[in-house]
Amino acid sequence: MAMHRIRVKVNGAAHESEVESRLLLVHYLREMLRLTGTHIGCDTTHCGACTVLLDGRPVKSCTVLAVQADGRDVMTVEGLEKDGKLDPIQEGFFQEHGLQCGYCTPGMMMTSHALLQRNPNPSEGEIRQAISGNLCRCTGYVNIVKSVQHAAAAARSRS
Amino acid sequence: MSAPTPKTTPEVGGMGHSIKRKEDPRFLRGRGNYVDDIQLPGMLHMDIARSPYAHAKIKKIDTEKAMKVPGVLAVITGATLEQYKLHWMPTLMSDTQMVLPTDRVMYQAQEVAAVIATDRYAAADGAAAVEVEYEPLPVVVDPFKALEPGAPVLRTDKPGKKDNRIWHWEAGDRAATEKAFREADVVVKEQIYIPRIHVASIETCGCVADFDRVTGKLTVFMTTQAPHAIRTVFALVAGHVGLSEEKIRIVSPDIGGGFGGKVPVYPGYVIAVAASVVIGKPVKWVEDRMENLQADSFARDYHMTAELAAKKDGTMTAVRIKTLADHGYADAAANPSKFPAGLFSICTGSYDLKNAFCEVDGVYTNKPPGGVAYRCSFRVTEAVHAIERITDRLAQELKMDPAALRMKNFIPKEKFPYHSALGWEYDSGDYPAALKKAMDLIGYDALRKEQVEKRAKGELMGIGISSFTEIVGAGPSKHFDILGIKMFDSCELRVHPTGKAIARFGTKSQGQGHETTYAQIIAEELGIPAAHVQVEEGDTDTAPYGLGTYASRSTPTAGAAGAIAARKVRDKAKKIAAHLLEVSEDDLVWEPGKFSVKGAPQKAKTIQEIALAAYTNHPQGMEAGLEAVDYYDPPNLTFPFGSYICVVDIDRGTGEVKIRRFVAVDDCGNIINPMIVDGQIHGGLTMGMAPALLEEISYDEQGNNQAGSFMDYLVPTAMETPSWETAKTTTPSPHHPFGAKGVGESATVGAPPAIVNAVVDALAHLGVKHLDIPITPEKVWRILKEKGVAE
Numbered sequence: 001m002a003m004h005r006i007r008v009k010v011n012g013a014a015h016e017s018e019v020e021s022r023l024l025l026v027h028y029l030r031e032m033l034r035l036t037g038t039h040i041g042c043d044t045t046h047c048g049a050c051t052v053l054l055d056g057r058p059v060k061s062c063t064v065l066a067v068q069a070d071g072r073d074v075m076t077v078e079g080l081e082k083d084g085k086l087d088p089i090q091e092g093f094f095q096e097h098g099l100q101c102g103y104c105t106p107g108m109m110m111t112s113h114a115l116l117q118r119n120p121n122p123s124e125g126e127i128r129q130a131i132s133g134n135l136c137r138c139t140g141y142v143n144i145v146k147s148v149q150h151a152a153a154a155a156r157s158r159s
Numbered sequence: 160m161s162a163p164t165p166k167t168t169p170e171v172g173g174m175g176h177s178i179k180r181k182e183d184p185r186f187l188r189g190r191g192n193y194v195d196d197i198q199l200p201g202m203l204h205m206d207i208a209r210s211p212y213a214h215a216k217i218k219k220i221d222t223e224k225a226m227k228v229p230g231v232l233a234v235i236t237g238a239t240l241e242q243y244k245l246h247w248m249p250t251l252m253s254d255t256q257m258v259l260p261t262d263r264v265m266y267q268a269q270e271v272a273a274v275i276a277t278d279r280y281a282a283a284d285g286a287a288a289v290e291v292e293y294e295p296l297p298v299v300v301d302p303f304k305a306l307e308p309g310a311p312v313l314r315t316d317k318p319g320k321k322d323n324r325i326w327h328w329e330a331g332d333r334a335a336t337e338k339a340f341r342e343a344d345v346v347v348k349e350q351i352y353i354p355r356i357h358v359a360s361i362e363t364c365g366c367v368a369d370f371d372r373v374t375g376k377l378t379v380f381m382t383t384q385a386p387h388a389i390r391t392v393f394a395l396v397a398g399h400v401g402l403s404e405e406k407i408r409i410v411s412p413d414i415g416g417g418f419g420g421k422v423p424v425y426p427g428y429v430i431a432v433a434a435s436v437v438i439g440k441p442v443k444w445v446e447d448r449m450e451n452l453q454a455d456s457f458a459r460d461y462h463m464t465a466e467l468a469a470k471k472d473g474t475m476t477a478v479r480i481k482t483l484a485d486h487g488y489a490d491a492a493a494n495p496s497k498f499p500a501g502l503f504s505i506c507t508g509s510y511d512l513k514n515a516f517c518e519v520d521g522v523y524t525n526k527p528p529g530g531v532a533y534r535c536s537f538r539v540t541e542a543v544h545a546i547e548r549i550t551d552r553l554a555q556e557l558k559m560d561p562a563a564l565r566m567k568n569f570i571p572k573e574k575f576p577y578h579s580a581l582g583w584e585y586d587s588g589d590y591p592a593a594l595k596k597a598m599d600l601i602g603y604d605a606l607r608k609e610q611v612e613k614r615a616k617g618e619l620m621g622i623g624i625s626s627f628t629e630i631v632g633a634g635p636s637k638h639f640d641i642l643g644i645k646m647f648d649s650c651e652l653r654v655h656p657t658g659k660a661i662a663r664f665g666t667k668s669q670g671q672g673h674e675t676t677y678a679q680i681i682a683e684e685l686g687i688p689a690a691h692v693q694v695e696e697g698d699t700d701t702a703p704y705g706l707g708t709y710a711s712r713s714t715p716t717a718g719a720a721g722a723i724a725a726r727k728v729r730d731k732a733k734k735i736a737a738h739l740l741e742v743s744e745d746d747l748v749w750e751p752g753k754f755s756v757k758g759a760p761q762k763a764k765t766i767q768e769i770a771l772a773a774y775t776n777h778p779q780g781m782e783a784g785l786e787a788v789d790y791y792d793p794p795n796l797t798f799p800f801g802s803y804i805c806v807v808d809i810d811r812g813t814g815e816v817k818i819r820r821f822v823a824v825d826d827c828g829n830i831i832n833p834m835i836v837d838g839q840i841h842g843g844l845t846m847g848m849a850p851a852l853l854e855e856i857s858y859d860e861q862g863n864n865q866a867g868s869f870m871d872y873l874v875p876t877a878m879e880t881p882s883w884e885t886a887k888t889t890t891p892s893p894h895h896p897f898g899a900k901g902v903g904e905s906a907t908v909g910a911p912p913a914i915v916n917a918v919v920d921a922l923a924h925l926g927v928k929h930l931d932i933p934i935t936p937e938k939v940w941r942i943l944k945e946k947g948v949a950e
């Protein structure tokens with residue numbers, strides 16, 4: 001199996017690694033970098049548990065090869081908290097009980113975080129649309145929607 | 160009726176406070192610890208080769224190519240396990256199932272061989288390279304055909320087995336029920352099929368098995384809802400190869416959703432354990448989604464014929480239900496052993512029915528083992544679906560309003576505790592109050608008016624009700640056991656010298672928030688702030704023995720054990736307080752957090768002061784320390800209930816059912832944490848809507864799974880899921896230590912018939928009387944087309 005040298009910035013830190021051509025980004029993050037906050041829930045790109053930001057845009061890291069991340073910027077759930085302060089999206093999920101088992105949560109938060117970056121004041125419909133590629137089996141989404149609204153309100157009052 | 164005001168301050172955070180969850184900080188930071196996150200030094204990976212056939216003879220398994228794949232270390236087949244007599248294992252229902260086959264496969268995606276390799280990718284390559292020669296055998300998919308004379312007998316491994324019937328079970332008085340039916344003014348009858356579905360927790364199943372050759376200790380980190388039971392099962396099954404219970408440690412780390420799918424012992428776990436024992440290294444096995452949907456235990460698959468007898472005025476007189484239960488090739492359900500059809504005999508529902516009879520036949524087919532729960536307590540969903548659907552059929556037949564019909568037949572509040580015709584003692588209930596509240600919240604009368612107007616315009620709108628009664632909290636040891644182990648649950652509580660505490664339980668949260676709610680129970684009983692109560696579960700080396708979390712049993716059993724353990728601690732604390740205050744115990748009064756002297760409230764000792772004294776200044780003759788253990792054996796089950804009302808609009812162009820509003824009024828007795836209870840109900844409602852409108856696993860005639868990935872198995876997204884509206888009534892359980900009943904599954908049980916009843920109601924004027932779930936747009940569109948109303 002051919003090996004490739006890749007340089008990836010993950011949550012601000014530069015990494016240089018030798019990877020197989022077929023290595024998935026999610027396995028690179030989880031197993032080589034031991035960033036296990038990004039989860040795996042399916043094999044057909046449906047669940048979104050593996051969502052990370054690639055150059056600021058949400059991608060399903062189970063459907064991206066590690067080599068495709070070469071020279072790019074990846075942000076995972078571990079990168080949300082800054083200087084010991086939770087990101088508004090994390091705070092929103094905490095306050096509004098937006099998580100139960102926590103398995104979908106990192107992917108859900110990454111998708112929502114990206115939504116708020118491009119649309120700081122989304123409607124309920126826009127939130128539901130944005131997270132429609134992320135499955136949650138526990139919460140029934142009601143509180144996830146509220147969590148994103150909570151984060152949006154907090155971000156607005158901050159700025 | 161209304162929720163009691165909390166007895167503790169928000170800082171203490173006892174019952175009734177919506178305190179934020181203690182487990183969240185780690186999950187929010189991506190610091191949870193799920194099975195697949197565990198990486199041990201030298202750990203190997205396992206992948207499984209599976210059968211493409213639903214029924215076939217295995218003529219040959221060739222592992223040579225697989226062994227040549229770089230990184231592959233071993234291929235395990237049925238023949239390998241047969242050497243250790245581990246190729247078959249018992250199921251929780253005292254049936255048997257294969258770990259790996261030696262000569263035959265019985266369902267598509269059955270495990271055929273396991274490949275152990277140095278990494279995940281190599282193991283997958285190895286599994287793909289295993290070559291198996293099959294000779295296809297006739298496939299039995301339809302359980303009705305399975306019972307026909309001449310059907311191929313599937314379990315030829317069972318000596319003397321001549322047909323595909325697993326068991327027959329019945330409850331009630333057949334003769335009296337038949338008489339009531341003969342004497343009835345009206346009888347309605349419906350065939351109701353509840354298809355196979357799958358819990359599809361977002362985390363699949365898996366384990367890391369780690370056998371230490373030097374100490375002989377086996378540690379298994381696994382996705383299990385019942386770690387203690389698993390330990391005992393492992394000891395019983397593998398005792399003959401030297402595994403001894405004190406050297407087995409099962410750890411259930413963070414679990415990404417369970418819903419019943421993580422109760423059974425799957426072959427993958429056993430093979431990984433065998434591999435680790437043989438190779439002497441840790442072995443990780445994590446199934447992928449397709450394996451999860453195609454091979455793990457299924458729920459439902461009940462073919463029911465339900466009949467209801469009534470008088471002209473709508474008084475229900477008798478119910479009768481005959482069911483065929485498709486269990487796949489093995490009865491690997493996880494019911495209490497005396498209840499092969501679970502608690503299906505709750506099928507008299509919320510109604511004062513004097514006569515009832517139900518019977519269920521379990522049948523073998525060439526499908527994966529089924530019959531586990533899908534967020535429901537042992538077949539309660541099936542029972543509720545039958546009675547709530549047939550009740551609406553009766554309303555339709557009598558041209559009565561379905562709400563009025565229910566009100567007329569509810570078990571009256573004064574009749575509790577109520578003895579049902581099928582033998583249960585319903586602990587408490589106030590059914591009319593819940594339905595009334597739901598009707599008020601949704602504006603029932605106005606909706607009925609709107610429906611009339613809409614119909615006149617040709618628009619399709621329906622209103623559906625479900626007034627369910629649940630039966631949870633298994634259970635009293637005189638009736639309930641799993642493989643002989645009684646279904647108590649436990650808590651071990653220790654209060655430290657500084658007044659903080661640790662509490663360990665025999666259950667295991669999979670998202671329910673036990674670390675928070677159990678701490679609140681202790682906070683309520685002792686006045687120690689919930690923030691200072693550390694809750695642990697899931698490690699059999701440290702937690703007291705318990706039967707685990709499923710069937711909404713955690714609060715009714717382990718939660719009760721927590722309260723009783725805390726009360727035992729309080730009893731001892733009282734003795735210490737009397738000693739410290741130099742008064743008699745009888746002179747002390749308790750309020751959350753302290754004992755004070757009657758009539759002299761300034762003379763008091765806080766629980767923290769008492770805790771310190773328990774280690775530094777305990778009375779002579781008393782043991783030091785402040786701790787207690789309780790194994791709680793509930794005197795009865797609990798009976799949560801509720802009334803749900805759903806409003807749907809149907810698109811005449813696409814057949815799509817849109818849930819416009821859904822009001823859920825639940826009564827789960829006293830509530831520990833209202834925020835968490837609401838979250839449970841939101842999730843439960845969504846898992847009730849899912850099978851009603853979207854999810855089904857069906858098979859073609861060859862036994863091919865038609866929904867084996869998330870491409871075809873439609874777990875609801877945020878787009879299909881409505882914004883649920885919830886409310887409560889409060890009828891405390893009279894026998895539970897703090898009046899709670901359990902809530903995690905009520906909504907999954909109660910929601911489907913409300914939705915189906917709404918859709919049928921929308922189409923009733925076109926002559927539609929019943930629809931089987933899932934009610935897909937295609938199904939509805941075909942009806943609209945047939946009735947000439949499709950747009």
Ligand code: FES
Binds near residue numbers: 050
């Ligand atoms: S793991 Fe399911 S979408 Fe990536």
Ligand code: FES
Binds near residue numbers: 098102135136139415
């Ligand atoms: S919180 Fe469990 S899957 Fe979303």
